[in-house]
Amino acid sequence: MEKRVIVIPAFNEGRTIGEVVRSALQVADRVLVVDDGSTDRTSEAALASGALVVRHVVNRGLGGALGTGIAGALRLGAEAIATMDADGQHRAEDVKRAFERLAEGDVDFVIGSRMIERKGNMPAVRRLAQFLGNALTFLLFRRWVTDSQSGLRAMTRTAAERIEIRSSRMEVSSEFVKEIVDKDLRLAEVPIEAVYTEYSLSKGQNLAVGMQTALKLILRRLLD
Amino acid sequence: MTVIQLVLVVIAGCGIAAAVSRFRRGGLSRLQLLLWSLLWLAVVGVVLRPETASFLARSLGVGRGADVVVYLAIAALFYLQFRLFGRLEDHERQITELTRALALKDLEGPPHGR
Numbered sequence: 001m002e003k004r005v006i007v008i009p010a011f012n013e014g015r016t017i018g019e020v021v022r023s024a025l026q027v028a029d030r031v032l033v034v035d036d037g038s039t040d041r042t043s044e045a046a047l048a049s050g051a052l053v054v055r056h057v058v059n060r061g062l063g064g065a066l067g068t069g070i071a072g073a074l075r076l077g078a079e080a081i082a083t084m085d086a087d088g089q090h091r092a093e094d095v096k097r098a099f100e101r102l103a104e105g106d107v108d109f110v111i112g113s114r115m116i117e118r119k120g121n122m123p124a125v126r127r128l129a130q131f132l133g134n135a136l137t138f139l140l141f142r143r144w145v146t147d148s149q150s151g152l153r154a155m156t157r158t159a160a161e162r163i164e165i166r167s168s169r170m171e172v173s174s175e176f177v178k179e180i181v182d183k184d185l186r187l188a189e190v191p192i193e194a195v196y197t198e199y200s201l202s203k204g205q206n207l208a209v210g211m212q213t214a215l216k217l218i219l220r221r222l223l224d
Numbered sequence: 225m226t227v228i229q230l231v232l233v234v235i236a237g238c239g240i241a242a243a244v245s246r247f248r249r250g251g252l253s254r255l256q257l258l259l260w261s262l263l264w265l266a267v268v269g270v271v272l273r274p275e276t277a278s279f280l281a282r283s284l285g286v287g288r289g290a291d292v293v294v295y296l297a298i299a300a301l302f303y304l305q306f307r308l309f310g311r312l313e314d315h316e317r318q319i320t321e322l323t324r325a326l327a328l329k330d331l332e333g334p335p336h337g338r
Contacts, residue, residue: 034327054327064320071324072331168320223310 004028004099005078007069008051009062010086014040016199021049023092024084027099032072033086036065042086052076063172067165074160082154087199090152094192098154101190108159108185109176111145112152112192122194123201129210136214137174140221143181145189149173152192159185170213171220225272232271239264 006028010017017033024031033046037059046053054072056065066083073081080102084090090112098110114122115130122130130149137148153176155163163179165172180187243260246252252260270277270293277289286292 052331054330056323056327058319058323060320060323064323067320068324068327072328075328075331166317168316219309220313 003030003077003079005030005032005073005076005081006095007032007034007066007073007081007083008046008086009034009036009065009069009083010038010042010046011036011059011065012038012040012042013086014038014042014045016088017042017086018045018049020084020086020088020090021046021051024095025050027092027096028082030073030076030078032069032076034065034069034072036060036062061169063165063167063169063175066172070160070163070165074157078160079157080154081157081160083151085151089194089196091193091195094152094190095154097190097192098152101188102154102156106186107188108156109180109187110154111147111176111187111189112150112154113145113147113189114150114192114194115146116189116191117193122196126196132210132214133174136217137177140217141174141178141181143177143187145177145187147189148177150192155185159183167216167220169216170209171216174213174217229271233268236264236267236271239267 004027006024008017008020008024008031010033013020021031021033031051033043033051033053035043035046035053035055037056043053043055052072054068056068060068069083070081080099082095082098084092084095094112098112101107101110130147133149134145134147138144150173162183162185163176165175165179167175179185240261243252243257243264247254247257270289274289277293279289281287281289281292284292286295
């Protein structure tokens with residue numbers, strides 16, 4: 001079977017990363033955790049649960065960690081690469097579904113969308129933020145994705161090699177969409193269920209980060 | 225000469241001195257030194273002869289000399305801010321690349337036992 005690697009960017013997720021790694025190992029050959037300069041026991045917990053771990057010496061943000069993870073997965077010889085969140089909001093079976101969709105061979109990139117079946121317990125504020133993210137992504141990059149800010153994705157090796165991630169922080173989710181459009185990658189969305197716990201919500205984004213992300217996306221679009 | 229003129233001329237003088245010293249240390253190119261010097265000399269000119277600003281204002285269609293100075297200053301600040309944003313983005317990216325290279329060194333060589 002083709003080699004499947006799951007990349008998990010993690011910043012101070014010591015409480016949940018072990019469980020997430022163990023579940024991820026059920027559906028992939030390798031799990032690569034990118035410890036983004038955590039000050040807690042994220043690395044140790046991930047290692048103990050059987051993940052490969054690389055460490056950022058300083059915190060670089062989500063985009064930086066994902067870029068490192070994807071580059072690392074390519075070095076490990078991955079044929080298919082998935083990404084999932086470290087806070088426990090993604091279920092391994094959904095990652096498996098994304099891998100399987102990829103294996104059908106007619107797409108290069110899969111985004112796990114929380115919006116297709118609308119299962120799970122996404123709070124209304126999140127839903128609004130997500131719609132705004134989708135709308136901005138569409139305005140800037142001309143591609144409507146039902147869940148542009150989703151952290152669960154899967155891509156083929158070829159797609160991963162072609163995608164260039166330049167953003168360091170949260171803009172990365174929309175940047176994936178931009179790359180999909182620019183590089184003419186074939187995209188599919190699969191329904192996923194997001195599990196919101198008090199913990200994952202407490203780690204979530206706030207309005208300020210959202211505004212910053214939006215501003216950066218717009219400025220970058222104007223400058224490029 | 226009024227006090228404000230004196231203060232502004234001294235500040236402009238410091239500006240030129242700073243530019244020259246940066247040029248000596250290799251921080252500025254010859255062209256950049258020239259541009260900075262011209263900018264500060266223009267400041268001195270406008271401070272000592274405010275009517276030059278009025279002339280500029282009239283020819284640009286702005287009412288008063290003082291106004292045109294403020295408009296130009298704001299435009300210059302915006303431009304600098306814009307440049308700074310770009311510079312900062314570049315640095316962010318470079319730091320990320322460095323961090324990435326360091327992190328991935330662990331993945332090279334024979335597979336680790338972990």
